[in-house]
Amino acid sequence: xxxxxxxxxxxxxxxxxxxxxxxxxxxxxxxxxxxxxxxxxxxxxxxxxxxxxxxxxxxxxxxxxxxxxxxxxxxxxxxxxxxxxxxxxxxxxxxxxxxxxxxxxxxxxxxxxxx
Amino acid sequence: xxxxxxxxxxxxxxxxxxxxxxxxxxxxxxxxxxxxxxxxxxxxxxxxxxxxxxxxxxxxxxxxxxxxxxxxxxxxxxxxxxxxxxxxxxxxxxxxxxxxxxxxxxxxxxxxxxxx
Numbered sequence: 001x002x003x004x005x006x007x008x009x010x011x012x013x014x015x016x017x018x019x020x021x022x023x024x025x026x027x028x029x030x031x032x033x034x035x036x037x038x039x040x041x042x043x044x045x046x047x048x049x050x051x052x053x054x055x056x057x058x059x060x061x062x063x064x065x066x067x068x069x070x071x072x073x074x075x076x077x078x079x080x081x082x083x084x085x086x087x088x089x090x091x092x093x094x095x096x097x098x099x100x101x102x103x104x105x106x107x108x109x110x111x112x113x114x115x
Numbered sequence: 116x117x118x119x120x121x122x123x124x125x126x127x128x129x130x131x132x133x134x135x136x137x138x139x140x141x142x143x144x145x146x147x148x149x150x151x152x153x154x155x156x157x158x159x160x161x162x163x164x165x166x167x168x169x170x171x172x173x174x175x176x177x178x179x180x181x182x183x184x185x186x187x188x189x190x191x192x193x194x195x196x197x198x199x200x201x202x203x204x205x206x207x208x209x210x211x212x213x214x215x216x217x218x219x220x221x222x223x224x225x226x227x228x229x230x231x
Contacts, residue, residue: 009155032218034218036220041124041224041225041227042224042225043119043121043205043207043222043223043224043225044158044205044207044220044222045222046219046220049218049219051218090157090158092218094218099146099163099165099209100146100148100163100207100209100218100219100220101146101148101160101163101165101171101173103218103220105157105158105159106157107155107156107157108155108157
């Protein structure tokens with residue numbers, strides 16, 4: 001069985017500061033990992049994903065995440081926060097070569113940016 | 116532009132009424148999905164369909180029904196049997212049913228249902 005845990009339902013950072021959103025997963029097989037972003041009253045948009053290969057994954061809007069198997073983590077980072085980054089972020093875990101119906105979403109982390 | 120269109124964006128329903136949420140995609144995707152989103156709970160899968168005229172129950176299918184008569188369309192009916200229907204409903208599609216691209220979901224903008 002798979003599961004995903006996002007630490008911190010709400011994170012607040014100052015504009016220009018480092019953004020760090022934490023995600024830990026559990027999977028019986030090497031997982032596929034995803035980060036999605038949701039702006040208010042909108043659908044989700046894929047930020048980045050890890051399937052195989054390079055463990056540091058770069059996504060849109062300057063975000064990146066590193067797959068750390070030993071720590072079962074896939075934390076999302078951005079060096080310098082921008083006001084437009086305020087949104088809810090979802091980490092998700094899936095099975096290799098499987099339907100998206102197998103994807104499990106975390107409960108989300110709301111990111112606020114202070115001026 | 117290609118994408119997923121959900122309607123209506125906001126819907127109010129009286130208790131005991133069925134309501135149907137529309138989802139249309141022009142991405143030529145085979146697979147389509149319905150999720151329910153509640154505050155602090157992430158997304159939960161209601162139903163999914165990997166091919167026309169076929170669909171499967173997700174984790175919380177009770178009180179919901181779907182149809183997939185056309186590749187482009189995957190409507191969701193929230194029936195009166197659904198005990199707590201007030202939520203934000205998201206439709207998604209995927210171009211692949213397996214493989215590394217299968218997890219790349221494309222979402223509509225959602226429909227917010229409120230039961231009065």
